[in-house]
Amino acid sequence: MTRGELRYEGKAKRVYASDVDGEYIVEYKDDATAFNGVKKAQIMGKGEINNAITAHLYPLLEGAGIPTHFLAKLGDREQRVRAVTIVPVEVIVRNVAAGSFSKRLGIEEGTPLSRPVVEYCFKSDALGDPLINSDTAIALGWASEADLTRIRELALNVRDFLVPYFEARGVRLIDFKLEFGKLASGEIVLADEISPDTCRFWDAKTGEKLDKDRFRRDLGGVEDAYAEMLARVTQTV
Ligand code: C5P
CATH class of the missing domain: 3.30.200.20 (Phosphorylase Kinase; domain 1)
Structure with a gap:
């Protein structure tokens, strides 16, 4: 190829x-x-x-x-x-308050959420991926109502798989971002990546951050955290 x-x-x-x-x-x-x-x-x-x-x-x-x-x-x-056409809506799923959610709402980082929160952002580097809601995405033609229903369902299914998967490997999945694409048939599929760039991973025992926040917040040990997450992800339990 x-x-x-x-x-x-x-x-x-x-x-x-x-x-x-x-x-x-x-x-x-x-x-x-x-x-x-x-x-x-x-x-x-x-x-x-x-x-x-x-x-x-x-x-x-x-x-x-x-x-x-x-x-x-x-x-x-x-x-x-x-090959897909990317839906220009980034989907964030949160289990625990952190990052922009904590900042926007004044909720201390690490506060557990009583149910998962799904947020949508417009995928636009020029605008800094602004927060939107599903009405905005539908009104502006970025996704149909049926597409968004499916995207939300798949995003929560991803969460339901990943939370216990990481828990078994000593990692708390705090939040993550997904992107979806459309096949030529119209079917919605998960696209993009799932990695320390797009998730918040906290060590279950120590609370140590094992993700891109080490880079964003100048915490050091960035490479080591990424290598540690590869080891955890591929660990057989
Ligand atoms: O910054 P914020 O708290 O909104 O990020 C939520 C989650 O989405 C984090 O796991 C972050 O790594 C991810 N994210 C991303 N790409 C963006 C914005 C956020 O992967 N453009």
């Missing part, structure tokens, strides 16, 4: 066309950004680790009945995926 033209370049990944109809190649970069691109750096080994973590989790999610774009890991930094 060979790379075709560059279709999309984001902050952490490049998406290429391929010589196979209906399939793309995703390349994971070491580039890290925070605060909407204001803070930039490279996290050594991040591309390989995020590729490996996503390539481990997506087949397990498929096994749990969640359709994804993932097809196969191609190399250290690359994976084959099904």
